[in-house]
Amino acid sequence: MPRFLFACDSFKGTLSSARTAELLAEAAERHFPGCGWSAVPMADGGEGTVDAVVAATGGEPVTARVDGPLGDPVQAAYGMLPDGGAVIEMAAASGLPLVAGREDVLAASTLGTGQLVAHALDRGARGVALAIGGSATNDGGSGFLVALGARLLDARGEEVAPCAADLGRVAAVNLSGLDRRLASVGLTVMCDVDNPLLGEQGATRVFGPQKGATPEVVERVEEGMAVYARALSKACGRDVASVPGAGAAGGLGAACLAVGATLRPGIDTVLDLVGFEGLLRGTDLVVTGEGRLDAQTAHGKVVSGVAAASRRAGVPCVAVAGSVDEGYRPGDIPGLAAAVSCVTRLEPLERVLAHAEENFASAADRLFSLLTIDLP
Structure with a gap:
C-alpha cells in the first residue's frame, strides 16, 4: 500500500x-x-508560520506583552520549539493589522519585535527564526536594535528615538551594549524579498506607500534612512544597506544583518524547522x-x-x-x-x-x- x-x-x-x-x-x-x-x-514564512511550526513540532505557544508599532502595548505570540529554538513573526508585534486605520510610517517602530526576541532569549532560546513579513514599520530596524541593547545617538551624543521620523538625526549607532546572547544563539531571518535598503527599489520607495506614506513622507524618510544607513554600516563594519533583503520589513533586514543574522527564504527555513527531509523517508x-x-x-x-x-x-x-x-x-x-x-x-x-x-x-x-x- x-x-x-x-x-x-x-x-x-x-x-x-x-x-x-x-x-x-x-x-x-x-x-x-x-x-x-x-x-x-x-507556511512560507508569512502569516501563520508560528502556528504551523508549533503544530508540526509539538512546540509551545508563548505570549508576551510588548510595544506595538505605535507604542501601545500588545499581546504577541511566538513559539518555543522542542529543540530549544524559537520561531517569531514580527507581524505579531509590529504588523500592519495592529495599526489599521492609524498607519503612521514616521512614528512606527520595530521595538516590539526586538522585545519578542529578547523574551525568547530570556526563556533560554538556543536559536531564533524570525519571519519579517507584514510590517507596519519603516524605521530601518532601529527599534529592534534598541530593544536588544543598541543605542542611537545624535551629533551631541544624545539618544535618538527609534522611528523613521528621527533617522536623519542618527550620527552613530552604538552596538557595544547589544545583547551578547545573539552572537551565540544565531538569528535566522525568513526573508523573501531582495530589495536593498535604499534607492528606487529600496524599503521606503517600494513599501512605504503600502504603509500609508505620502510622496512627501517617502522623500523625508528616504533621506533619513540614508543617514542612518551610513551610521549602521560603520557600526557593524560592513555595508548592510546594499545587501539583497536589507530593505525587507522597512529596513529590519538591514538591522538583522548588522547583528550577524542570516537571511533565508521563508519556506526553506520552515522546511528545516519541521524536519521535512526526515518526513519524506518512506513516502511514495x-x-x-x-x-x-x-x-x-x-x-x-x-x-x-x-x-x-x-x-x-x-x-x-x-x-x-x-x-x-x-x-x-x-x-x-x-x-x-x-x-x-x-x-x-x-x-x-x-x-x-x-x-x-x-x-x-x-x-x-x-x-x-x-x-x-x-x-x-
Missing part, C-alpha cells in the same frame, strides 16, 4: 492546513483502502497545496518549496490549489508533477469561498481517483 505525505499551506480565510490534511486523508483512504499517510502543516507521494498557483508560486511559496524538497529526495509531488492560473503549465514549478484545481468553473468569489471545503474535497477525490489508474 502506498504512503502519502500531506503538506499544504492554509487556504487563507477558508481552510486550515489541518483541515486540508483531513480531507486529503478521507479521499486517499477511499481510493486506497489501507494506505498510510501523515501530515505536516506548512507528497501532496501539497495553497490558495492559488500562478507566476508567484515559483518564488518562495509553499508549493514550490515542498516540490523542490521532494524532488531532491526523489519523491513525486502533486498539488491541490484553490485555483490554477490559466498560464500555468506543467514544469513551471520544478518537482511538481501535476496540479488539480478546486475551482472547475467560473463562479462569484463569494460562492467559491463559501464552498471552499466542498470544492477542496472534490478536488482531492479527483486527484486520488486519477492516481488509481494503472496503465500497462
Whole structure:
C-alpha cells in the first residue's frame, strides 16, 4: 500500500492546513483502502508560520506583552520549539493589522519585535527564526536594535528615538551594549524579498506607500534612512544597506544583518524547522497545496518549496490549489508533477469561498481517483 505525505499551506480565510490534511486523508483512504499517510502543516514564512511550526513540532505557544508599532502595548505570540529554538513573526508585534486605520510610517517602530526576541532569549532560546513579513514599520530596524541593547545617538551624543521620523538625526549607532546572547544563539531571518535598503527599489520607495506614506513622507524618510544607513554600516563594519533583503520589513533586514543574522527564504527555513527531509523517508507521494498557483508560486511559496524538497529526495509531488492560473503549465514549478484545481468553473468569489471545503474535497477525490489508474 502506498504512503502519502500531506503538506499544504492554509487556504487563507477558508481552510486550515489541518483541515486540508483531513480531507486529503478521507479521499486517499477511499481510493486506497489501507494506505498510510501523515501530515505536516506548512507556511512560507508569512502569516501563520508560528502556528504551523508549533503544530508540526509539538512546540509551545508563548505570549508576551510588548510595544506595538505605535507604542501601545500588545499581546504577541511566538513559539518555543522542542529543540530549544524559537520561531517569531514580527507581524505579531509590529504588523500592519495592529495599526489599521492609524498607519503612521514616521512614528512606527520595530521595538516590539526586538522585545519578542529578547523574551525568547530570556526563556533560554538556543536559536531564533524570525519571519519579517507584514510590517507596519519603516524605521530601518532601529527599534529592534534598541530593544536588544543598541543605542542611537545624535551629533551631541544624545539618544535618538527609534522611528523613521528621527533617522536623519542618527550620527552613530552604538552596538557595544547589544545583547551578547545573539552572537551565540544565531538569528535566522525568513526573508523573501531582495530589495536593498535604499534607492528606487529600496524599503521606503517600494513599501512605504503600502504603509500609508505620502510622496512627501517617502522623500523625508528616504533621506533619513540614508543617514542612518551610513551610521549602521560603520557600526557593524560592513555595508548592510546594499545587501539583497536589507530593505525587507522597512529596513529590519538591514538591522538583522548588522547583528550577524542570516537571511533565508521563508519556506526553506520552515522546511528545516519541521524536519521535512526526515518526513519524506518512506513516502511514495507528497501532496501539497495553497490558495492559488500562478507566476508567484515559483518564488518562495509553499508549493514550490515542498516540490523542490521532494524532488531532491526523489519523491513525486502533486498539488491541490484553490485555483490554477490559466498560464500555468506543467514544469513551471520544478518537482511538481501535476496540479488539480478546486475551482472547475467560473463562479462569484463569494460562492467559491463559501464552498471552499466542498470544492477542496472534490478536488482531492479527483486527484486520488486519477492516481488509481494503472496503465500497462
